[in-house]
Amino acid sequence: MKKETNKKNRVKSFILLLFIIMIVISFFVYQKNKLDKAKQQEAKRLEVLKKIEYINNTYSLFIEGQKIDKDDNLANFFNNNVDTHNKLSNLSIDELNIKHLQNIDKTINGLKERKKEINKIIYEKIDEHLKEYTKEEITAINKIYNNSIIIIEKEDNLKIKNNVLKQIDDRLSFLTFLKENQGNYYLNGSMIMGKNNEFVTKAKGYKTKFVIGNEFDYGKKIPILTYHAVDDTTWGDSGLFVKISDFEEQMKYLHDNDYTTLFISEITNALNYTNPVIITFDDGYMNIYTKAFPIMQKYNIKSTFYIITEWMDGYIFVSPEIVKIMDKSGLVEIGSHSLSHMKLGVNSFDSQEKEIKKSKDDLEQILDKKINSFAYPYGSYNIDTINLLKEHYSNAVTVESGFNFSKTLSLYKLRRQKISRGESINSFIFKIGG
Numbered sequence: 001m002k003k004e005t006n007k008k009n010r011v012k013s014f015i016l017l018l019f020i021i022m023i024v025i026s027f028f029v030y031q032k033n034k035l036d037k038a039k040q041q042e043a044k045r046l047e048v049l050k051k052i053e054y055i056n057n058t059y060s061l062f063i064e065g066q067k068i069d070k071d072d073n074l075a076n077f078f079n080n081n082v083d084t085h086n087k088l089s090n091l092s093i094d095e096l097n098i099k100h101l102q103n104i105d106k107t108i109n110g111l112k113e114r115k116k117e118i119n120k121i122i123y124e125k126i127d128e129h130l131k132e133y134t135k136e137e138i139t140a141i142n143k144i145y146n147n148s149i150i151i152i153e154k155e156d157n158l159k160i161k162n163n164v165l166k167q168i169d170d171r172l173s174f175l176t177f178l179k180e181n182q183g184n185y186y187l188n189g190s191m192i193m194g195k196n197n198e199f200v201t202k203a204k205g206y207k208t209k210f211v212i213g214n215e216f217d218y219g220k221k222i223p224i225l226t227y228h229a230v231d232d233t234t235w236g237d238s239g240l241f242v243k244i245s246d247f248e249e250q251m252k253y254l255h256d257n258d259y260t261t262l263f264i265s266e267i268t269n270a271l272n273y274t275n276p277v278i279i280t281f282d283d284g285y286m287n288i289y290t291k292a293f294p295i296m297q298k299y300n301i302k303s304t305f306y307i308i309t310e311w312m313d314g315y316i317f318v319s320p321e322i323v324k325i326m327d328k329s330g331l332v333e334i335g336s337h338s339l340s341h342m343k344l345g346v347n348s349f350d351s352q353e354k355e356i357k358k359s360k361d362d363l364e365q366i367l368d369k370k371i372n373s374f375a376y377p378y379g380s381y382n383i384d385t386i387n388l389l390k391e392h393y394s395n396a397v398t399v400e401s402g403f404n405f406s407k408t409l410s411l412y413k414l415r416r417q418k419i420s421r422g423e424s425i426n427s428f429i430f431k432i433g434g
């Protein structure tokens, strides 16, 4: 019995010992694992720090509009956004002008293409690119990301994009309306003149910069033509020289088709004439006297001749004597085109006053009669010019194209249609309102 008890005790002791050994071993294994884990964590921490340092060093020099010379996901993201940003910053919509309305189908197709291109512009979301980064790295990236103007402007850029798309849509619907209403309107300078009230009312409902008018509201159409030189041989800007035979064809057309040519100073009375047309010549070229004047005498055509008084050399430009002869003919009104052909709108009040007043005085002295009309050199004027003109003249002609209308005459901003070399007779007929 005792023997058995001893044996049992030994077994118990052995198990206990084994148990203690296992605990000790477990403790050491546990300690070792703990150490390894700490080492791993430290290694990872160092790796993250290194990555953050890399991100900071690589991207902290990130400059708006410039690409980063790296090839990793983040760099690619930034670089793509630089492209997108530049595209959006340059996004604007060109002025729709009368030329675009002359070929509506082409304009509509162009706008649709533009819309497609703009729709392709997409800002990438940064989140997609951050999946592989740790929390600390994302914080570092966000610091740069948020300081980037590209990203800050994101909202504004998208606004620009949507704005341009909206403008294109407005134009498309207006152009589609015009396309469906061809025959109900005609173009005049920057104005769209409706031939009936229904068209005008509908057209005014669209967003457009064009002035929509009703031809019946404006009274009589009064075209003013601008010529410079009339000669077969040219020098300088050849477009200014209308061929003699073309000029004769044009004058003959006016004569044969019941047009009434008027002096510029008769414009306020133009509504009393059938098909009034006002012919003007700028700059005072000698060939107007030698080549155009005989033709105008032949067809009994009246015109207004704008002289630059300091340029009257009797060689390239007319002399004071010729100005006198033309004035006495009863077919020519003389007007001023300034003293020295200065761009008035960009000059001081005093020099403008001299150009406007002295040239008038010069001509009045030559002709011993009042000079009433002025042509703006280069079509340039500002508020001072207009005020000076109102003080010294009764009217002034611009280089803005389009017709004038008897009920809405703007006497110091009269529109003119320019006749150039090579102008077809059909184009001429259009410009005299035919």
Ligand SMILES: [Zn+2]
Pocket: 282, 283, 337, 341, 377, 378
């Ligand atoms: Zn001129």
